[in-house]
Amino acid sequence: MKQALIIGASSAIAKALIEELEQQQVEVTSVSRSQLERSPHYLVDYDDEAINEWVKELNGQRFDYIYICNGVLHGQGVAPEKSLSAFNEQQFSEVIRANTLVPMLWLKHTPVLVPRNEPSVVTIFSARVGSISDNRLGGWYSYRASKAALNMLVKTASVEVRRTHKQAKFVLFHPGTTDTPLSKPFQKNVPEHKLFTPAFVAQRLRELTLETQDLPECGYFDWDKSAIQF
Template sequence: MAEAPDPCGRLAVVVGGTGGVGAALAAALVGDPAHDRVIVLSRRPPAEAAAAEAGARLVWIAADILDEASLAEAARQIGALGVPTLILIATGLLHGDGLAPEKSLRNLNSEALTRVLQVNAVGPALVAKHLLPLTPRDRPSVLAALSARVGSIGDNQLGGWYGYRASKAALNMLIRTLAVEHRRTRPLGVCVVLHPGTVATALSAPFQTGVPDGKLFTPVQSAAALLAVVAGLGPEANGGFYAWDGSPIAW
């Protein structure tokens, strides 16, 4: 028999919970008694050791952020377990097979540009579409998507990285826009974008040279900083863009 959801229980959901920062976020949340369970959404299950250590407090649900059917099914399963009061979207794409940050306009490629926009902007928006309706109407909740400082239009002084910058700027606008709509039915709900800093993960591996001392974070350090920011967010933060240390970032 399926377990009945606890209408007062608090679920934390980590989308992309098998990546570097996402896995660290999930691990930190599993150790936080403020949440009854931590739900990880990803295409592959969490590492065996991590899942075993987390025990029944961690639940994995297979989902692809670009597959709406899988997101709808994930939402159904989450709703059967309880009420999510924290949703963290930790997905992202910077480089891969046939994909690298553009150094110049002549490096633009339609297929690569479309791909990075899909993963970094469209996917998180679809996640919000399916999961935000599960959040409570009468209690605080937070949806936070991991963006990047390079997605700031006002802060762009170096140029380059066209696709990644544009995709994160698009993500910022999407979250800002849905934050306005979300507030109409959930006045205590907060939707934000967060810059995790430069983190020593596979995503940043080719670009870590030259990072100032003390500014290359481990996933555990970044996760702890991000969760501290999230814990301090009030309703006035809705629709904001914040760095790992809580400081606001220009749009």
């Protein structure tokens, strides 16, 4: 059986993805800060030491697919900035930590988490607003910057990991506006047919990532499989 590791598994999209993968007979290991009614599931604090420890305890287990789903857009003391004057240090640090640093703390273990001589796909949830060339609207400074930095870190990691793991592929994924707690406050102006369910997006993501041969070494993709310019 193929093996998948889902990090940030309490995300609404991640939960739908777990179901989608299990229906395809993929065995899923999940990791989150919160408990989920499933197994195998692990509670891990997202700091360097806890992640190192958890990876060490895996004892060489490898995953054909990894999905890193973490991301915040709003929350206590965090709201996407509408203007420069709304930018502040604390908010920027929190968003960068959740959206960029935490995924990178996992990504650094890729060489021991994916098989060396077999195909694998590592998917990291990004967002279209992380595209520098696509930025026409402005605003959302911290979220945009956190995803743009994430894109660069993933691209850089892909270059290094593929020197030793020639069949490893990397996907930066934009789910489209999806009905989850993350997008709730921003759904007002989204036409109904453009607001996706987590199940719909999970199906698209499964179709994109389970067949590895057509994927580039490191691609940035929309939910409909079209490429996004970095």
